Amino acid sequence: MKDQDNCIWIGGTEIESLHKFDLEPSDIKINKQFLYQSLGYQNEIPEPVLIEIDKTIDYLNALVEIQAGFKLISPERVKFHSGYILIDDERLNTKAIIGKKLVDSETLAIFVATLGSRLEEKSKKLMSEGDLLQGYILDAVGSELVEQTTDWLQLQVENLLSENNLKITNRYSPGYCGWNVVDQQIIFSFLPKLFCGIKLSESSLMVPIKSVSGVIGIGKNVIKSDYECSICDMTNCSRRRVM
């Protein structure tokens, strides 16, 4: 992996900086427990599913081009309110649930991560050729991989800032907990065009599909908890992390 930016956050003094990583699939470890859970399983997993998962993980490398990155925004550009954030004059309407989690932050990291589009093309092909299980498992493994990539990216933000005695919040994404997915348009406007190869459509869909966007709060007095699925109102979500 490489951080393509040599600009760093210097103790207390805000330096806007952009960080971009090209990752090898081996940099990210798939958490199989989470994967089983995301497929719905708590206990017994049918053998064909286990076999397919292992097979998929084995050939995954050729199908992904993992890119991830974040931009640190200068604190004087950002103002936090309980239901929204202002960056310059742009308003991110996070709404109350996420707003409350970010309100003690001093600034933000805006991030994206993606696997590229080869994986989803292969999954579509498999499904259209009738290999339904294979196509579906590949898609689910991809979802887990991009989530793990985002965990990894969050750790990079955390490590970089901890050198300067700054802490981070959990990450939050437009589209969750009442925060309208349309606000991705604002998030992307602060990133270079096609950053990490991601294109945001008019309908606020990221292409490649296996992509994630969001923000992380930064400050001296912010808190990060282990998992935050409990704050999400989609209680029947198959991906809800149960601890």
Add this chain to the structure above:
Amino acid sequence: MNEILEKISYCIERGKSDKHAKFPPDLKDQDGVVEYTQAALDNGISAQSVLNDGMMPGMNKIGIRFRNGEIYVPDVLIAAKAMKAGMQLIKPFFQSGEAKHKGKIVLGTVAGDLHDIGKNLVAMVMEGGGWEVVDIGVDANAQKFIEAIENNDAKVVGLSALLTTTMNNMEAITKEIKSKFPEVTVVIGGAPVTEKFSNSIGSDFYSADPQGALDFLNEKLEI
């Protein structure tokens, strides 16, 4: 029910496609959907009956168990694969007109949205329920739906979306379909969709899962 048809249903439920399939382990080396379908046809059971009384009950049980949260998407896919294996033997009877589908459903993911796994699952459950699916793919606008309805003389349309933004495109599409074909039934679904939203845009039915959409079509529409 005829014993062979019961076996077909059971093998679909268990995901046992043919004799050589190693899964499920307790049915190893035993006949599967393919062998029982062939046996049924050889015994003079009509292809229509194999489909209606053997395959569909098996897939229906799977759909209900999925809706009840007893099994998960991969289990549905394993069953569907088993059914597909048997369907290969039934296909010629559809072509000759000896066997008939319940009707045609045009299915697509709406404009602006590229997600297709949910839609594919709906297609699979509909096929398992005896419907012929005209899959028009992803990013489908009103025009594409309307053309497919016209070209296939379909009476049912299914719309899928995964984001709230693209869910909103369901409104214009539904309204255009309804204004051109008031008799066509529009069913919608996808993660962000709700019954309230469905009512507000004038669609006929919302289902959180594929089986619900199938049940609705089977019960409410005598096609």
